[in-house]
Amino acid sequence: MPEHRGGGRPSRGSRTSRPTAADPARRAAWEVLKSVRADDAYANLVLPAVVVHFSLSARDAAFTTELASGTLRWRGLYDAVLAACVDRSLSRVDAPVLDALRLGTHQLLAMRVPTHAAISTTVDLVRAVGGGRGGGRADAAAGFANAVLRKVAARDRDAWVAQVAPPAERDLFKHAEVAWSHPAWVVDELAKALGTAAAGDELAALLAADNVPPAVTLVARPGRAERDELPGTPTTYSPFGVVLDGGRPASVPAVAEGRAAVQDEGSQLVALALAAADVEGDDRLWVDLCAGPGGKTSLLAALAAGRDARVLAVERAHHRAGLVRSALGADPAGSWGVVTADGTRPPLRPGTVDRLLVDAPCTGLGALRRRPEARWRRRPDDLLDLVLLQRALLGRALDLVRPGGVVLYATCSPVLAETSGVVGSAVESRRDTELLDVAGLLASRYGVTDCAGPLPGTAQLWPHRHGTDAMFLALLRRTA
Template identity: 65%
Template sequence: MPADRVRGAAYDVLTAVREQDAYTNLVLPPLLRARQITGRDAAFATELVSGTIRRQGLYDAVLAANVDRPLAKVDPGVLDALRLGTHQLLAMRVPTHAAVGTTVDLVRRKVGHRPSGFANAVLRKVARHDLDGWVRRVAPDPGSDPLGYAEVAHAHPRWVVEALAESLGDRRDELDALLAADNDAPRVTLVARPGLATVDELVAAGGTASRQSRYAVTLPGGDPAAVPAVAEGRAGVQDEGSQLVATALADAALDGTDARWLDTCAGPGGKAALLAALATERGGLLLAAELQHHRAVLVRSAVPRVVTVDGTRPAWRSGTFDRVMVDAPCSGLGALRRRPEARWRKQAADVDGLVPLQETLLDRALDAARPGGVVAYVTCSPVLAETRGVVAAVLARRDDVRLDDAAPLLPGVTDAAGPLPGTVQLWPHRHGTDAMFLALLRRH
């Protein structure tokens, strides 16, 4: 049988993610280009890798029910191949004989001949039931343990399920829909950077204009770099939620000057690029600040004024800026569909360590704003400790800040009330965006 280079590429990405803590979105695209895998083959490889990693918890439960030893005793390379095969059997339109045969061949080529028979036997057992059938067999009873059922059925760690359920508040009945949305591949969304590209231009290239962000266009598929405006840096790939929080900051009412804008945590540069374009249209300038130099270099490709500096120890005078963005480092639980490996790497303790940093960054951002200036506090996480908790704590200790109502600044968005009055919480299952949180605070 000839070597299957598409599945081989997917296997190599899984190996890099497991052995090197690599990120799928950073490893896969250059690997596909290097091996000249394009079109439908590239789409197949992308779904195979991302889908396998997203549902790894469920697939491991299925595999554990079909092997005669703990999964920890299975060769890691064989286990990677079995996960790829299981995803093809249970979640992709791949015939059983093709999914089993190509996976066995993959094991033979990548690991060795001896374990190929084991892989064949395991996958033939997996093929006896469909995805729903296996969920009924390996997940806890939803009636007696609904969170345990969600943990297995939707392949999210238990602590993540609990945190997201809490974030939904009195809408906890939407938990299954939210977790299911995390397992769907996100749409490819472009941003037409004002003054550089137009929505009409991107629509003419095959996209569809959005009703939520006035700069967003979604693509049906393909390589975004093939769009001329993207290749030339006049447009970019950016989640619509990121566009919405940036435009909300830009649209907030302001008395007095409107020339000096700041992004205190600018890397990798998507929001900064949009804000810089909006500021330029008004005759203003954006200063982009980023702690990590390699990320600052990424920002510099789209924003002319970039400094490498720690946002908790500012290099600028207080009261300097008219508009300030603080897109704080967070747990990233609102972007799990985009970062498939993140759910398996994060721990609940990570949130506890991030909250003091988030509070400090917001405090320093407020210091940077002039009286009357506005600050957008943004996270790609809906976790209450990182959203409501941070904003409430900062407001409680400052008498020079008030919370503005951000909802009117997003007229195309509905059903997005945040956990504090006036804040905004976007959701994958409601809005088709990452779960971005936005609070607008004004210095007075």
Template identity: 65%
Template sequence: MGARRPAAGDGDLRVKRVDPARLAAFEVLKAVRVDDGYANLLLPTALARHGLTGRDAAFATELASGTIRRQGTYDAVLAACIDRSLRKVETKVLDALRLGAHQLLGMRVPTHAAIDTTVTLVRAKVNQGAAGFCNAVLRKVAAQDLDAWLAQLAPGTGTRDLAIAHSHPAWVVDELRAALGDAAGELPELLAADNVAPRVTLVARPGRATREELPGTPTSYSPFGVALDGGDPSSVPAVAEGRAGVQDEGSQLVALALAASPVEGRDERWVDLCAGPGGKAALLAALAAERGAALTGIELHHHRARLVARAASGPGLAGVVQADGTRAPFADGSVDRILLDAPCSGLGALRRRPEARWRRSARDVAELVPLQRALLAEAVRVLRPGGALLYATCSPVLAETAGVVTATLADRPEVRLEDVREHLPVVPDADGPLPGTVQLWPHRHGTDAMFLALLRKA
């Protein structure tokens, strides 16, 4: 008998080579899943390992990042095409199926190429049986475009349908709906904005660089920022020299709000109580240097403390101390300005870190809130009367924002909440959940969903 001829979609079992761009994306997905890595940090290494540049590098980047971002949507589609639970599908095979689904439904890859290259990848990395399974499943996926699948699987506006259509866990959809409050009708727009990769934003550190020397479009609200039109930010001379850095405009506004808030009397000792990885500390140190003040960074973890020291080095940095922010090494009432950018769920930065939506749970928020309250209590302890304390989170979740601030005000009657909006550039439609607070939004402001509250000790 003659050898079996390859079935349609199988290709030549002996000579087909795995496409390096797809292999790089496959490896990134595995590292994200197994090692809790972040795609944006893993991709440069994967691209270099496979020698990918130019269009191939861009393809691999979109394939990996887009697959992670739209994982919830693709899982719903795949579940409709598989006669068993996705939990029973081997994880490597499921990674490949998600990559294939993104090519078919989210990228302009011809159907034959998307299926054939995915089948080849699975054959090389798993086995022939799994390759045949992927071939059959992806042919079902390709029977409809994404709009048709969503019309079938998520036709409504309830939590479940929005979770599928916009690839967010249902509990995150509910938290964001609550955070929007009276503007909950904007929820689909917010969820859609979370799935749009943000442009890279640079910040010129005052006294060290000017915005005019940075390439890109000036940011709407920060006087020091530009949005890059493309290219590698590390190739910008000011960034390579440490005079500028990569920083979301919302994070720039956090530092600017603290620096612009008036203090009574002395204004020399500034502290960033949770300084890692150092972006806000670097901007604050530059602002402090212009006024003859100095910033001390506090960071619990050694490797993050080193990042702060590197990012914020230069005039205006008094030093970086590796310490627990809930037991700050400062005397009572000894600090003039404090930034507390508290550890949080990160649900305000899902554009930038799409993996966070799949890693976090409602339980994580419940566990973070006591830490946030403890850090804010310590910040209040070391803040001097008349000084300024800015509490910020990269999360709009009410328990992490209004809940923490309200509890602190109830516990510490000598602390009052002031209007931080007076100390920011004009940012429209940014009223926070408490009077005088600010809540930024990706769909309104093009920034991460930063929350800002200004506190002062009487």
């Protein structure tokens, strides 16, 4: 875990204390939380720009990343702790001040930051961002932060969990909401996806895995790069991946040149499974129906190029279609194309596609390791609209593939409504569709075990079992 020397000076919480500049690394982390809260931004996308804006060193950038991401992961616990230390509802605490208090709490309970440094630098941060234009308000906010954080510092993390989390035996989901910092409805959905055979220990293992920052995984695009030229440890399943040993991915020559990229091993397996599936007849046109931002498309394009096949990427959002083009890079041979179009109404003739990927928009609850804010952003009400879209996309995909062609439906979510619910409905409602054994394919081709999905033949990857995002895969064939 990154260490930090502190910065600023110890604060006495005095109303006449002289304002001091906030430590840049902590101010940068606060800016990330502000963007997530006010702009619905994703922390992993905001962080690089914030690091550049504040001209942070590599050491301070690592500190900022852990501080911002860790605070977002553990917000459920930290809000419960702060609620026990504040003499008012947290909803009555100014949002900028509350963000700073969460950052201070993470430093006190989860980072190797001395207590005096965690408190004093957070007080300086509150004085900088939470006082408005009035000096008196700034001093009052700083004094408030100082008093609250001293109460937080009076107990360690385990003691706070014991005090503020409801007992698990009384309400497992409410306990997990605080102790593991997952909303209760998310815990409920994850427990259902694990199945009744999964005891509380496996649920706890999954929630714990969600709170561990993922290692950076790279993929060497076949035909353009070799795995041996990437620095890192070979991935367990993908023959093209490595887990980066350290440093910035952009400093790797193959990444800088677009011959390799950052990509979770689970996402690599989605593209590999589609490419490895048996098709009957021609194998020339591959389509990615929800292509943005282009990671899976790029791996598919590299695999297709070795078979004289062409990849067409379809992406509804114009700016994301641009990201797909950037990810694919130069293509003098014309082996791929990108169109900006709605995946439910793409400019393609039915029955003309050989392989098709539906990487469907979803709740993203399988990627909480890398996008921790998603657990607080999503609501149960989101499921209905997403499921309707997922069904429409899968139905259109099955219309587009020719008899003998295949569709791989994938979500970065294990939620049953988005996985077995969508796929089961398609299979039951169509007489021209059969479900293939993608779990067996992953086992035989790539050594992936213990990945049986909720429907026979489907596959479900898990962070606590496979070290990947919780990707769901279903492989379907269009029959005559």
